[in-house]
Amino acid sequence: MKRRFGRFLGILVAGMVATSLAIPSFADMMMSGKTGMLSGFPGHNASGKASISKDGMGKTFLELTGIKVDKVPDGRVYLAKGGDYKKGIELGKLEQFTGDVRFPIPKNTMLDDYDSVVIWCKKFDVGIGKATLGMSGMK
Template identity: 35%
Template sequence: MKILLNAFLALGLTVLATFGATAGTSGSFIGKSNHITTGGVTIVKNADGTATVTLDENFSLDGAPDPRVAFGKDGSYAPEADLGELKNLNGKQVYTVPASVNIDDYNEVYIWCLKFSVPLGVAALN
């Protein structure tokens, strides 16, 4: 019975590894445009081709009108890689990356003020 239980446990872990996250990258926000933006971000690319962006539980933005979450590259915000409105000024948040966005094309995550077209915070991805 113990051998059978261990076999099921091993099979379950194999299935989780197969269908779970396959690659990830992360970074930490630095405030921009006189805003205080702190906390971390993690990008996970799943085995099924989907990807998510997670702002960690320590994420914080001091406030701004119309903040958005988006990708960028080499110091430039990429409006075509917008993930949507920032859900909360503080805490963990998860965003689904649209299939039209190739996360490998970007090396930064932006918190962007759409109203004034300025960065509120940028996290370089490593």
């Protein structure tokens, strides 16, 4: 009897753990396929790829890959609407201006609300780079 209960308890716990793992929904998988190419605002240089991705734990990230961005003293990265950083959320400070950078996107962010990425210099109140996010397929 104790053996059966122990086995049952083990199966129950294993099932609970398996169902609590983050399994992305179809909508999440589609959103994680959004990508765009960075370009500079007038007078500034920015290039590279911006994409939204999910890791195996269900956390969502903005990934900037192969970037080359003008160095600015207070560059901030935003997930934006219509290319307007004021209609977006700040993801973090850009401290690396070449290569690959990853910013976590807050858990309850409604990704459908945003269609672009903006790199903005707060100190000089000027846009540095932007990318319009479009679908590239599931990732």
